[in-house]
Amino acid sequence: MQLEFHQVDAFSERPFAGNPAMVYRLDRWLSEELMQQIAAEHNLAETAFVVPDGEQWQIRWFTPTTEVPLCGHATLASAHVLFEVYNVPGERLAFQSKSGPLSVSREDGRLLLDFPRIDPQPLREQLPVAQALGCPVVEVLQTKELLVVLESEQAVRDCVPNMAEVAQLPGLGVIVTARGETHDFVSRYFAPGIGIPEDPVTGSTHCCLIPYWAGRLDKTELRAFQCSSRGGELFCRLEGERVKIGGYARRVASGTLHL
Template identity: 45%
Template sequence: MKYYVVDAFSENIFGGNPAGVCILEEPIEKELMQQIAAENNLSETAFVFEVADGYELKWFTPTAEVDLCGHATLATAHIIATKIHPDVKRMKFNTLSGILEVEKQGELYRMNFPSRKPKLAMWTNDMEAALGIKQGKAYLSRDLVIPLENEKMVKEVRPDFKKLAMLDHGMGVIVTAKGEDVDFVSRCFYPKIGVDEDPVTGSAHAALTPYWSEVLNKKVMVAKQLSKRGGTVYCEDQGERVVVSGKASTYLEGEIIL
């Protein structure tokens, strides 16, 4: 099968979040997709199969299938728009999170996701021990969302990943704060599914966008994820949906031989 690696949420290679994209000519078994994702050893590998009304799309980490992945969706849309159907401007993907639509506008890929506004949750001693911070508030969507006082605190968080993986709540843990030169910043940790720190996490912004939209009283925002690779995410709160946008660069093109 054709295989690509795309640096998502970056206009240059070696930035953003690398995702594998496998172009399927026919569906394959879940076990095989998981084996390929483990062999690729990227935070996410996408598997896409063209059907009459769009595309079937699945995402796998090295250890598990996930229900939503923003950067691998962006990477898949980029490969379709640049390698498979160069004239396409709109794409529709059938996924575990329902129908996801992506629109290409210039260099930006605008992804329409379900909004996942986090709800206030109880702060626990286990969270404090895992993150190494004293914090009074936590919110829960798919992931735990922990707002901090400032950008400096987000940069300086040094989690205990073993303890993070043992937390009862959330698939992952997101720390976030108001940004210094953008609207908000974040870092995202997913040791439960084999990814200690994700470089740039589009799906996390399905929760961060409605949270910061309410806090900042803004519908359109620019965010940065402060991982080592870093990346810029453009966000728009549309009520029950959010638009998460970014750029992408193709790093590798090849074939997987089975």
């Protein structure tokens, strides 16, 4: 069996920046075990698999170690591949996922994710978050991840977490964030417990970052930057119970997997 794959740098206009994702466009689902093995073989933060479903698409995402319920950058990458490689017509793609309906549309030369809004809630228990991150924290909230507010952009950039301790904290991972110097806010994301020590650019974490910072800054359109070593810019908008997350994408490789 031969399967075609495409590697895309999401949330970047240039290669070797943003967040790389591998994309497979399948005619039908492979076994869960095989998809996990393929994701481990590529060893990127996410490998996405998409299957046509009438006029829509089903999508699943795998880290090197586990399937995850939601991934922004690999959805952006999948839309880029469907539009640019497979010439899917139209300006909008509809996806069905384990997190419900999602869509990606083309707007102002960028791809725009339409994802569910997630409001972070106050953490009800004391956790050694500052110890795990190795820096003082201002506030800790919780969704499927921990959302940790730091005092400044520089504190976010300088954060050097103890990955073993971060992996012991509850949730999928830890988001650190602060008000930005040239952007409305900045963030980083650490998820060693699911095989991602640090994710370069994470669309899904902005489902909770956008409503948090929209409330803090009293604005619904925001520019964000994920200040990992690769870095990536996100164009964000809060629309009621949905968030719009925009960015660029660049295909950097294509090939064939031989099984």
